[in-house]
Amino acid sequence: MPTKDANAEPSFRTMIQVDMEIASFLSNWAHCDYISSYLARTISHNRPDSVLFSNLFSSALNELLEVTFRTRHSGGALECRLSRLGETDRIELTFACSREEHTFLEAAVARVQGADRQARYLSSLSGDVAPSRDMMLLELTVNYNATLRLEEVDDDMVKIVVDLPLGGLAN
Amino acid sequence: MTAHLSPSGIAGRFKAHFDLNNQEFSIAGSVRPQTIDELAPSLALLKESIESVRGVLYVNVRRLAQMNNTAFxxxxxxxxxxxxxxxxxxxxxxxxxxxxxxxRKFGRLSKIEPGITVEEYDSEFYPGQSFLEEGGFIPILRTQTKMTWRHERSILPRHGMRPGIVMADICCGIGDFAVLAQKEFEPSRIVALDHSKSSLAYARKVASEFDITGIEYTYGDASEMLLDDDQFDLVTCRHSLQIFNRPAQILKELFRICKPGGRVYITNEKNSHCLGEPRAESIRWTYNEVAKLFEHFDMDVELGPKSRRYLADAGFDDIRVESFMVTNLDGDPKDFADMIAAWEEVYAGDMAAKRGDSGEFIKQFRQGFKDHISAALHPKGYAGWPIWAASGQKPL
Incomplete structure (x- = not known):
């Protein structure tokens, strides 16, 4: 008789997935806006306040796509999958990138888990330089209560996994 | 006053504006540039605004739907x-x-600079309407919808209602019309929006208890909605233009979210035409006074017959207008009487008191409602409440 692993992660149900060639994605900055707005609207209908949810989810997804846009890629495809478990929506962004970029993303994701994240976010806001990709990821944890992790798919592919607990929000 | 329209393109779907009189810089729309160079005119406008004010600068982001971190x-x-x-x-x-x-996001700035504070503006969207939105009025709203639905269920198909459409019910109140429309006409999607959090909470509770799915209850200001352009086959807005102080602005928004070829359906009253027999004179006097009372609070409950003009001015084609009379003979006369009793409570109670009316006036004012109730319950009496239903098509 099969036994259930008590530590197994509850299963998220896939709702929608968009795949596109990285070259196509990078051909126009507005793709970040198009994809985030379209996907947010598509998965919003059964949330308590669909318009509020769609707007917040679009904000968060757009930042992730902008981070991806600014990453140095090594060709291949971009895969954006959205799945849901209860009030949490999961974004999985999978793409090819250089080893150097991989290392950078790994460090950035580790940094946003730090206890000092709020202070670091405020410090980056008051700094003179334009917002870094670090700051964009940090903002997701500070303002959207997101949790982030990085998974290695294979040698030159990474997957950013972001869980957003926005589903129960309503005015 | 200076104004600035952003450049075209997806990153520039926003508008920045400075109002010197109110010392207010406002930015609205979706701001997602790739580089800050795209924001140069708006940033320059903000700097100019700062230089030209004293004491305080209001930064209005109430309708700032999106702003990426680059812009923020x-x-x-x-x-x-x-x-x-x-x-x-x-x-x-x-x-x-x-x-x-x-x-939350702008609130972070106050932790960096104490000279920056954040105020969330919501409850004061329409202060005049608070009379009509307190919890006690909810049961009577349900009764009103039940009585008007008997008529509207046969009227609506002439104004664009049909199965499978995508519809929005703006100013949905407690959401009962949306539920009735869903059951009767089975639209594929209903977005129901209102600015009263207590009404929406009630609507969601009813939907949850009765296992109603497929209606998206959403919070928002009807005069500046976050909903996208050209989305809905039918937009309904019932008994609401008459209690907004800016009906043309609301209609402009209803037009915007309606698909080309779709229709916007509105219902409104002409309160001074409420009638009854016996004691017609007393009833007529009181409802004339109701119209004046609402006017005092910047609401036009005489709007019904003006619907055609409002729709035409907003740019609609193929305008259709009809009227119907809810009476004591529709269903249970007690429902009609209960509705009038609730009106008396709000109009001759809270509203007249707020206007500062004399005891003598209020006594006479109340008498007309009491006579209307008597007419409704009288075995040979007749009591009526007239309503204008109108719709227009958004040009293709």
């Missing part, structure tokens, strides 16, 4: 820098909970 950082930088060189100046960022993210 650029605008925040200008404000933070100004706080440092102009300690005499305060910044008040005015946000709305409709948008969802602005209060």
């Amino acid at each position: 950082h650029a605008f925040a930088r200008v404000i933070i820098d100004a706080c440092r060189v102009r300690p005499d100046l305060r910044f008040v960022v005015v946000t709305s909970s409709v948008v969802g993210w602005t209060t």
